[in-house]
Amino acid sequence: MKITDNLNPKQLEAVQTLEGPLLILAGAGSGKTRVLTHRIAYLMYEKNVYPNNILAITFTNKAAKEMRERLEKLIKQSVDNLWVSTFHSACVRILRREIEVLGYTSNFVIYDNADQQTLIKMILKDMNLDEKKYTPRSIITQISSYKNELKSPTSAKKTAENYYDEVTCDIYEKYQTRLKENNAVDFDDIIMLVVLLFQKDKEILQKYQERFKYILVDEYQDTNTCQYMLIKLLAEKHHNLCVVGDDDQSIYGWRGADIRNILNFENDYQNTKIIKLEQNYRSTQTILDAANGVISNNSDRKSKSLWTDQSGGDKVYLHTAHDELSEANFISRKIREMSKENSLGFNSFAVLCRTTVQFRAIEDGLIRNQIPYRIIGGTKFYDRKEIKDVLAYLKILVNPADEISLKRVINTPKRGIGDTTWDHLKRHATNKNITVFEALNTPEEAGVSSRATNPIKNFKKIMDEFIILSKKTDITNLTNTILADTGYIEELEAEKTIEAATRVENIKEFLSVTLDYDTKNPGGDLETFTAEISLFTDIDNYDQNEEAISVMTIHAAKGLEFPTVFIAGLEEGIFPHIRSINSGNNTELEEERRLCYVAITRAREKLFLTNAWSRMIFGRSTSNAKSRFLDELPLELIESEARIKTKATFTKNVETQIVTKTCNSSYDVGGKVEHQKWGIGVIVSVKGSGEDAELNVAFPDLGIKKLIAKYAPISII
DNA sequence: TACGTTGGACTTTTT
DNA sequence: GTCCAACGTA
Numbered sequence A: 001m002k003i004t005d006n007l008n009p010k011q012l013e014a015v016q017t018l019e020g021p022l023l024i025l026a027g028a029g030s031g032k033t034r035v036l037t038h039r040i041a042y043l044m045y046e047k048n049v050y051p052n053n054i055l056a057i058t059f060t061n062k063a064a065k066e067m068r069e070r071l072e073k074l075i076k077q078s079v080d081n082l083w084v085s086t087f088h089s090a091c092v093r094i095l096r097r098e099i100e101v102l103g104y105t106s107n108f109v110i111y112d113n114a115d116q117q118t119l120i121k122m123i124l125k126d127m128n129l130d131e132k133k134y135t136p137r138s139i140i141t142q143i144s145s146y147k148n149e150l151k152s153p154t155s156a157k158k159t160a161e162n163y164y165d166e167v168t169c170d171i172y173e174k175y176q177t178r179l180k181e182n183n184a185v186d187f188d189d190i191i192m193l194v195v196l197l198f199q200k201d202k203e204i205l206q207k208y209q210e211r212f213k214y215i216l217v218d219e220y221q222d223t224n225t226c227q228y229m230l231i232k233l234l235a236e237k238h239h240n241l242c243v244v245g246d247d248d249q250s251i252y253g254w255r256g257a258d259i260r261n262i263l264n265f266e267n268d269y270q271n272t273k274i275i276k277l278e279q280n281y282r283s284t285q286t287i288l289d290a291a292n293g294v295i296s297n298n299s300d301r302k303s304k305s306l307w308t309d310q311s312g313g314d315k316v317y318l319h320t321a322h323d324e325l326s327e328a329n330f331i332s333r334k335i336r337e338m339s340k341e342n343s344l345g346f347n348s349f350a351v352l353c354r355t356t357v358q359f360r361a362i363e364d365g366l367i368r369n370q371i372p373y374r375i376i377g378g379t380k381f382y383d384r385k386e387i388k389d390v391l392a393y394l395k396i397l398v399n400p401a402d403e404i405s406l407k408r409v410i411n412t413p414k415r416g417i418g419d420t421t422w423d424h425l426k427r428h429a430t431n432k433n434i435t436v437f438e439a440l441n442t443p444e445e446a447g448v449s450s451r452a453t454n455p456i457k458n459f460k461k462i463m464d465e466f467i468i469l470s471k472k473t474d475i476t477n478l479t480n481t482i483l484a485d486t487g488y489i490e491e492l493e494a495e496k497t498i499e500a501a502t503r504v505e506n507i508k509e510f511l512s513v514t515l516d517y518d519t520k521n522p523g524g525d526l527e528t529f530t531a532e533i534s535l536f537t538d539i540d541n542y543d544q545n546e547e548a549i550s551v552m553t554i555h556a557a558k559g560l561e562f563p564t565v566f567i568a569g570l571e572e573g574i575f576p577h578i579r580s581i582n583s584g585n586n587t588e589l590e591e592e593r594r595l596c597y598v599a600i601t602r603a604r605e606k607l608f609l610t611n612a613w614s615r616m617i618f619g620r621s622t623s624n625a626k627s628r629f630l631d632e633l634p635l636e637l638i639e640s641e642a643r644i645k646t647k648a649t650f651t652k653n654v655e656t657q658i659v660t661k662t663c664n665s666s667y668d669v670g671g672k673v674e675h676q677k678w679g680i681g682v683i684v685s686v687k688g689s690g691e692d693a694e695l696n697v698a699f700p701d702l703g704i705k706k707l708i709a710k711y712a713p714i715s716i717i
Numbered sequence B: 001t002a003c004g005t006t007g008g009a010c011t012t013t014t015t
Numbered sequence C: 001g002t003c004c005a006a007c008g009t010a
Helices: A009-016 A032-045 A061-075 A087-102 A113-126 A136-148 A153-158 A163-181 A187-200 A202-211 A225-235 A285-295 A324-341 A356-368 A385-398 A403-409 A419-432 A450-472 A475-485 A488-495 A498-520 A526-534 A578-582 A586-600 A628-632 A647-654
Strands: A022-026 A054-058 A083-086 A109-111 A184-186 A214-217 A241-245 A273-277 A316-321 A349-353 A373-376 A549-553 A562-567 A603-612 A614-617 A620-623 A638-640 A672-675 A679-687 A694-699 A703-708 A714-716
Touching (some): A009 A273, A022 A032, A032 A054, A032 A061, A032 A214, A032 A241, A054 A087, A061 A083, A087 A202, A087 A225, A087 A526, A109 A113, A109 A526, A113 A136, A113 A163, A113 A184, A113 A403, A136 A163, A136 A187, A136 A225, A153 A163, A163 A184, A184 A187, A187 A202, A187 A225, A202 A225, A214 A225, A225 A241, A285 A316, A285 A603, A285 A628, A316 A324, A324 A349, A324 A356, A324 A562, A324 A603, A349 A356, A356 A373, A356 A549, A385 A475, A385 A488, A385 A498, A385 A526, A419 A450, A450 A475, A475 A488, A475 A498, A475 A526, A498 A526, A562 A586, A578 A586
Parallel strands (some): A022 A241, A022 A273, A054 A083, A054 A214, A109 A184, A214 A241, A316 A603, A349 A562, A373 A549, A562 A603
Antiparallel strands (some): A614 A620, A672 A679, A672 A714
């Protein structure tokens, strides 16, 4: 069998066009991974390109793993020196070798979101800034987008438009300094630093340019400026760059992904060849029509129309439930019914949600109906407190300069080393220009209370022992020793609560991860292990063959497919998300629409859409209008039970309304407002004032709606 | 220093 | 409804 067998003409062309820039516009389900793997095989076997001259980049480890597996299956052997990896892990590999040029050392650690947050909080405290005004979360987002745009603190400050931005840039500068002092990098640094490295040291750049003669990038529509630049630098020499993507599936704009990277590819690279893959092998015609119906409402797309030879198919089923619990119930019952009738495995079903908060209700319903499920996303395994604690211990052993991890575990389990003591140690370390870890050697000099000196010395002593041990034993043994010698497990077991028992269970699971790593990488080092863990996500572990239904966010579902898909919460405010409606700009709404397109195209045969009349948000019941995306679906594709809005549903709610006192706001009880969609209504209660006011407004025939003055499209009459 | 209580603020999506 | 920071108490 030849490598090029079983490819359609377009796919074949994409596989055989090897020299020069190539843009493959691959619609959902058009055999994109197939093309990429065949292309790599073709390079190796038909053109005798060495595997180490090829670089294939994906966004998730799962995609990388899958690509490698499919390639090895195709060529019936394993390839070692071929780089198939994510942006992040490829860049970590490069940094491990070259980072010293930038003044870090090669044992750097990676800070995740929570670590970033801790560091930002420390800096805010140092700078005497109010956490309420400068929320760590928004600061981090801002810094992240600066980095994604390759802006240094100095260059960012030049574009600052107001005082707040200027302060943010100051924080950014301090943050970057502290990271370097801790010999740590955050997720964005991983890629940005490689770009800076390449720009600084042409020799290093040339080395990698020379090595990677053929570059392939998957999901190109999701690249940000920084990733774009990285690829541009690498491909500058040979121009053999093949990017695959679908502008309709660009859903990471909020993370800095710039859809223009794919839209302008042909202008960026001269003599670009464009190949469109439009035949869909996944879904029925009905599902494709539904998806096209929605996405056609977006402007600024590359024209493309998916087609399939699987005509017809079941209609899209729409169900409106009373609230989120009955929505979950409907989904669960339907799954039970269908799996029984058609003897389908539970892994044929997926429930997709816009946000993770929706998971709780869905989970409830599935448990009540005894349906095996697993949740992908939400609180991640590696985000759990106990796992982060253990990892923090390991990270200090790799890199004792890592202050964030040190602060995390210095008093976990409790040893009587509190915040005051920490402050003393930190001040002393700063004065003497040493790390806090080193300062632990001389607590007396640091001026800590006499009560704390012994605990500090004991702590330092076991940590030093762990460092020695880490050099001569495997990670499982090391972790076990840490858990025992620090008394961590003991403290948990003494608690005798269900919660503590779960934590112990989680730690055991972590130990099975370390064991797996030790077995697969004999003599493997701690640095690599901790870095790999940091870059690992829930979805990477995902096994689609497991007998359970999948509950996940639409973002997590990208790249996956299921025979039956449920999309829950199709309501204005949920999907599209309130923030995109609120932002008032069309860009964000279009991204929501693309998200909807991605969700729909996950389905192979059956698609169910659900929403609810009322839903608990923020601990209070809210009614949302049905999602605008439902109106965009061609009517003839939809099947739904006839449901009439009864007045009873709403009058029942009226009794529970409490009229609060009228504030001096312009919204008064008894007053009238006009709503863009629902017409004129009477205010029955007001809570708060001004734009923050929460109103209950009665609309004729619609009942009482809860509205937030600032978000709702209303005006006072 | 540790711990329990309380009041306030917030919830998009992730490598 | 939940998480976190701040505060007061042991």
